[in-house]
Each structure stands twice: as C-alpha cells, then as structure tokens.
Amino acid sequence: MKHQEMVNDILKQIGGSQNINSVTHCMTRLRFTIKDDSKASIEAVKKIPGVVGCVNKGGQFQVIIGPHVEQVFNTLMKTADISTDQQAPEGQVTEKKKNPIVKLFDVIASVSSPIIGALAGAGMIKALLAILVALKWIDTESQTYVLLFMLSDVVFYFMPFFFAVSASKKFNANTYISLIFAGMLLHPTFVGLRTAGDPVSLLGLPVTLATYSSSLIPIIMIVYFQSYIEKFAKKVSPDAVKIFLVPLITILIVAPIGLIAIGPIGVILGNYLGSLFQFINTYASWLVPALVGGLAPLLVMTGMHYALGSAQTIQRVTVGYGTFITPGMLSSNMSQAAAVLAVSLKTKDKNLKSLATSTSISAFCGITEPALYGVTLKLKTPLYTTMAAGGIAGLYAGITGIKAWSAGTSNIFSLPIYIGVNDMASFYNAIVTAIIAIVLGFTFTYIFYKDPVTEGLAGNNPEPQKEAEPAQKSVNEKRFIRSPLEGKVIRLEDTNDEAFSSGAMGQGIAIDPVKGELVSPIDGHITVLYRTKHALGLKSADGTELLIHIGVDTVKLKGEHFVAHVTEGDAIKAGDRLVTFDINAIRQAGYDVTTPIIVTNSNDYLDVIETAEPDIKQQETLLTIIK
Numbered sequence: 001m002k003h004q005e006m007v008n009d010i011l012k013q014i015g016g017s018q019n020i021n022s023v024t025h026c027m028t029r030l031r032f033t034i035k036d037d038s039k040a041s042i043e044a045v046k047k048i049p050g051v052v053g054c055v056n057k058g059g060q061f062q063v064i065i066g067p068h069v070e071q072v073f074n075t076l077m078k079t080a081d082i083s084t085d086q087q088a089p090e091g092q093v094t095e096k097k098k099n100p101i102v103k104l105f106d107v108i109a110s111v112s113s114p115i116i117g118a119l120a121g122a123g124m125i126k127a128l129l130a131i132l133v134a135l136k137w138i139d140t141e142s143q144t145y146v147l148l149f150m151l152s153d154v155v156f157y158f159m160p161f162f163f164a165v166s167a168s169k170k171f172n173a174n175t176y177i178s179l180i181f182a183g184m185l186l187h188p189t190f191v192g193l194r195t196a197g198d199p200v201s202l203l204g205l206p207v208t209l210a211t212y213s214s215s216l217i218p219i220i221m222i223v224y225f226q227s228y229i230e231k232f233a234k235k236v237s238p239d240a241v242k243i244f245l246v247p248l249i250t251i252l253i254v255a256p257i258g259l260i261a262i263g264p265i266g267v268i269l270g271n272y273l274g275s276l277f278q279f280i281n282t283y284a285s286w287l288v289p290a291l292v293g294g295l296a297p298l299l300v301m302t303g304m305h306y307a308l309g310s311a312q313t314i315q316r317v318t319v320g321y322g323t324f325i326t327p328g329m330l331s332s333n334m335s336q337a338a339a340v341l342a343v344s345l346k347t348k349d350k351n352l353k354s355l356a357t358s359t360s361i362s363a364f365c366g367i368t369e370p371a372l373y374g375v376t377l378k379l380k381t382p383l384y385t386t387m388a389a390g391g392i393a394g395l396y397a398g399i400t401g402i403k404a405w406s407a408g409t410s411n412i413f414s415l416p417i418y419i420g421v422n423d424m425a426s427f428y429n430a431i432v433t434a435i436i437a438i439v440l441g442f443t444f445t446y447i448f449y450k451d452p453v454t455e456g457l458a459g460n461n462p463e464p465q466k467e468a469e470p471a472q473k474s475v476n477e478k479r480f481i482r483s484p485l486e487g488k489v490i491r492l493e494d495t496n497d498e499a500f501s502s503g504a505m506g507q508g509i510a511i512d513p514v515k516g517e518l519v520s521p522i523d524g525h526i527t528v529l530y531r532t533k534h535a536l537g538l539k540s541a542d543g544t545e546l547l548i549h550i551g552v553d554t555v556k557l558k559g560e561h562f563v564a565h566v567t568e569g570d571a572i573k574a575g576d577r578l579v580t581f582d583i584n585a586i587r588q589a590g591y592d593v594t595t596p597i598i599v600t601n602s603n604d605y606l607d608v609i610e611t612a613e614p615d616i617k618q619q620e621t622l623l624t625i626i627k
Helices: 004-013 044-045 069-080 100-134 143-157 159-170 175-186 188-196 216-236 237-285 288-303 304-317 325-347 351-362 369-379 381-398 426-446 450-458 584-588
Strands: 018-026 031-035 053-057 060-065 477-481 487-490 507-513 517-519 523-527 534-542 543-547 561-563 576-579 595-599 607-610 621-626
Touching: 004 044, 004 069, 018 069, 031 069, 044 053, 100 143, 100 159, 143 159, 159 175, 159 216, 175 188, 175 216, 175 237, 216 237, 288 325, 288 369, 288 381, 325 351, 325 369, 325 381, 325 426, 351 369, 369 381, 381 426, 507 607, 507 621, 595 621
Parallel strands: none
Antiparallel strands: 018 031, 031 060, 053 060, 477 621, 487 507, 507 595, 517 576, 523 534, 534 543, 543 595, 561 576, 607 621
8 A cells, every 4th residue: 555654654653553642634744643742753753754844833743744645644544543533542641731822722723624625615716706706707696606605605604513523523522412512503593593682591591692603712612611521421321321311411511501601701702812813903914924924934844834824714703804824824835936946947956956846836836845844944045035035025915914815725826815805905915925925035046045066066067977887786785985084073964065064965974174185985986076176076886976075165266275186087996195185275265174075876875874983084984885
C-alpha cells in the first residue's frame, strides 16, 4: 500500500495507535491529539522519509506531509484501525496537564479543523454568485440564484450542527446527543417563539430568546458541559438500562441548562468578541494583516496560523466578514510563491530549479508548506524576502480595510471571496494586494538571492563539468574522506556562506585552516579547477564527488594569493598538493578563509558522518560515507 512504510514509522515514533486520542488532517498536516507527549519524538518523526516537518503546538502533534496528506491519512486510518473520534478508555488520563492558553488553542484547532473544507466550498459558491451578479449574468430574484444561495448558506446557518459534531469528538461526547442540542437551538418552534417576542420560561426560569443560527460558541460550551454530564450518567446508570437512561439523564439536564444559562452566556461572549473585532477594525485595521503578512511563515512553522484561522471563523459569524488572517495570508502566500519562482528562474541547479518550480505552483494555489520547508527556509534569503514583501502587502491590505466576505483559502483563485454585497472595493484592493506581494516577493528575491552555482562557482568556469561516471555499486560500505587541511573543524551550518550552510550543495564539513596548503583527500582525479583557483571539484575512484571551496567570497580575489599545482583531468593520490594559498594576505584583504568540503552527490549515499574531533591534521579521517 502506498505510504504504508511512512505511516508505520510515524505510528512507531508517536507511541503507537494506543497513544492516539484523535487524529484529523488539514491541507498539509496530520493533526494528532495524543495521550502522552513524552512518548512522541518530534526529531525522530522529522527524519522519516516523506515527512516535511513536525511541530507540537496548540495542543496538537502536527506532522507536516504536504498536499497528498489525505492519502497518508487514509492509509493511517486503515493501518491503525482508528477513527477520527477515537476515545480513550474511561478513567484513563488522556493527556498531560496543559496551561489554559494551550488548551484554548487545542479546542479551537481541533473543533474547527474538520469544518474548513465545508466552509471553503460553501464560501466559494457565495463568491461565484457574487461574480455572476456583478457581471449581471444572473438576477438575485431568479430561482436559480435563490436556490444556489440557499446551498451556499447551509453550512453558515446550520453552523451549530457542524460544530456539534466536531466538538463531540473533541470532548468525547455522544455525537448524536450533541446534534439534539444543536437542533434545539435551531428548531422552528424555538425560532417561532423568538419571532413572537413574548416572554418564555422553562421550569419557571426565564429563557433568553437568542439567535443561534451561524453561532459556534454556545454549542461548543453546551457540548463541553454535555461531556461531563454523560460521564456522570454512565457512572450512576445500571448496565441493564444504560442504553436509554444515559441519554435520558444527559438530555434532561443539559437541555434546560443550555437554554437558560449556557446558550445565552455563549451569545454574550460572542457579542463581546464581535465588539473586540469591530474595535480592532476601527482603530487598528492595518495592524493584524501587516503582522500576519510578515510573520506567516513563522506562524505556519509553529502551527499558530490555524488558531488565528479559527479566530477569524468566530469573527465571520459575529460580524459577517473576516480580516484576521485571510488578507495577511493572501499577502504572504503570494509573496512566497513569487519568491520561490524567482529562485527557480535564477538558479542553475537542476534539482533546485525543479523543486522551486513545483512548490511555486502549489504556493500560488495556497499550499505553502512545500515551498517553505523545501526552499525558502533552507536558503534563508528567500524566507526573509517573503516576510518583507508579505508584510508590505499586508500593510496595504490593512490600510485599505479589505474584508473576506466568504470562507476560502488564500490563493490566487480565491480572490472572489472578497466580493461582498455593495462592496467591490475589497475585491479590487485584494487584487492590488496580491500584485504587490507577487511583484515585491519576486523582485526582492531575484535581487538578493545569490545562487551558489552562478554567483560563486559556475560563473568562474563556463565549461560544463564532465558527466560523472557510474559509481561502483556496493551495499553497507564505508568510505573515508581524509582531511585536505590542518585546522579547526567547523560544522557546515555554522559557516558564513548560506550556499553551504543551508545544505543546498550537499552534506559535508568545514575547516578553518592554520596552514595555507590544500592536499588531496582522496585517490581520484580533478574534475574542475576554477580559473580563480579558489575552488575545485574532485572525484574519487569509487565515485564520490567532492567540492572544496577555499574561503568565503574569495572568488572576488580573482586568483590573487592562490597557486594551483594541478590542472583539470589530473590523476591524484591522497596527500598530493593541490593548491597553496596565503592565509594572512587573504585575511588582510577582508575575507574569511573557512573552507567547506562538500560531498556533492550526498543523495547517492545513506549518510555522511562528520568527524567529532574539534581540530584535525592533514590526512586524518574527516568524513565517513555510508554507501
């Protein structure tokens, strides 16, 4: 079965299916609620082939997969034999104590996540209708419009039903009883009593005739209360009559309290939230879109963007539109898509070009994790340009006060969600926001991103490298790379050149030399010697390909202070002198002499292991390659 091995590894590293309370997924992530966080290893999950990343935020253990997450999710369901509402045995502590803020994010994320697809689909129907009306292709009085609008409004009007289902799974309550309480809030009889306007009482206590359509806080609070009453009912009910007595006790206790107290309290809280959103939109409308636009990549990495999305869901049902995350995410997503597109056009690395092109397309469609984890985060500069462009575009979105009138993802195709009744300005400004993000994201990246091939290496030797000869095939073989220099060992990620520190060129290590003599670390031949003599490519007899780059930005010295003792194509033995260089002169010229030694065909091997020694001498073992 496809993805089977990945699923097996994930289950193993999170403590097995018995450690799972519930699991769902969004567009790119598996979202687990687990019983014992100590049994789950984030670092181990990150190392699983096919896993893009892993975070434990907002009360959820999130495994980032990518756009094909649904296929992995389906395999997980079959493999672990669990459902999205799997419950822990009664009396078992399901998770370690968390602070109230984490619990709040956990509830918001878990309850809202399953409904996103329905909200987005219905929202896009509303957006489509808005376009058809604006183009005068359909009349709002026509039966076609009325029926389609009804269809698009179902999920919003009957929102208590949808949240009753997801809340019951979150709180381990009986879903069908939860639906009874949602129906209670929206029943035609209750609506009729509210319309009549006469006082209503239950058991002699007054009932607040609130409007519960399109609400979510009251039903979440009611289902939360239901979960405790159910537990009580199960404890006091004899086994012989549990099947009807537990629901009976639950309904008779929860329904009156829900109508008299919990529901109205939820409405009051919703009204206060609505007032808060109105205050922010009135006095600081620019703030949230600008912050989200600039910080969205960090929010995505930590999973906090999902909590903001849930806050916007509350905002939409209380004030009728969304400004909390959609405008800012539109700014960030478009800037990231454009930044990655710029990388794909600028780089000469075929693998990076292919990766950047495909992830740019998915980012334009609103799926940014592949671009974030595959390109921008690794290369760093595109991440910074994405954040800068996204922040500027988000600031424009905030200043112009654009509003998302329907639910939908933040991508180039969902701009119609900004069309509202008598509000075309939001739509036009959303288009301008996207243009600003795309233009700035592309321009900033194209200017500031330095491709390791064109900027530092290939530009100094226009002749293409000779095609590598097939490597000898062996299994579980260790190959040793000797040190070409004497000096201090430095981890590759600690070097000052992002082309190497990002790992884009391959795995390896660096040396801060104490002597200006570079000798061969292998038996093989010289594949490339750059005209400036600051860098050279080697290939061992067994097929290992190396790049040695003396110093950082030393290409600008144009060969000064370097003397080459070999030429391209020369056969070499370990220990042969290759290049000598004047360390003091290079440093006095203002250059760092730290020298990366890179295994450029790292992907052909199982692992490249660096020496653990802090200092090294020439010809001592520097790297161990596992074939």
